[in-house]
Amino acid sequence: MARVEHSLTDLEKRIGITVSNKARLERALTHASLKAGSTAKNYERLEFLGDRVLGLVIAERLFEMFPHAAEGDLSLRLNSLVSADACADIAEEIGLADFIRHGGDVKRIKGSQSKNIRADVVEALIAAIYLDGGLDAARDFIERFWKSRLAGSSAARRDAKTALQEWAHLKTTETPRYEVVDRTGPDHDPMFTVRVVIDGVKPGEGAGRSKRLAEQDAATAVLLREGVWKDET
16 A cells, blocks of 8 residues: 655655646656556656756766866766766655655665665656756756765766776776786785786776775776876876
């Protein structure tokens, strides 16, 4: 049986937007398990549209904020900002779990499934706002709730190994391989030199006082050399 703890008016107060089409707003909050077999009655189609609107608005902002960033760097920042993790965090900030209409108790769903539901509903909500008030309304919502994330989007430079792996998969579909090519110094104070190899890409080398740090340094060297990251020092 469906459970709705709060009204749509409560949600509109939380997001600071009034949506005139209440049926569409309710649909954006409805999981497929409640209306089995009818995509017209759940959020799935809205999620599809909202994902594209979110990507457009975030890409537009990143394009303005980082005029000298390479395409690869922008892509990494974008991927981080529109990820399921980011959208699920926004859902938590809004408290969307109070409004999701579900065939069971959505709060009992654990792990990645719970995260994905919350992320999907955020995207569906964006679509409902977009269809009701146009791109300006959707942009206002996105920029308000993603403001702190956009301001700190240079942090989208997660660890260099993760960034390099994502870039390598996009460019060559290969996974970077790390090889220790040298180890110097005493056991209590070693220095490692590591080479990172990606098929079709010039290898890169890095150094550090542990293999992990040397791998990060090597990955950073390739990201900077290939223009994926810009040297912001």
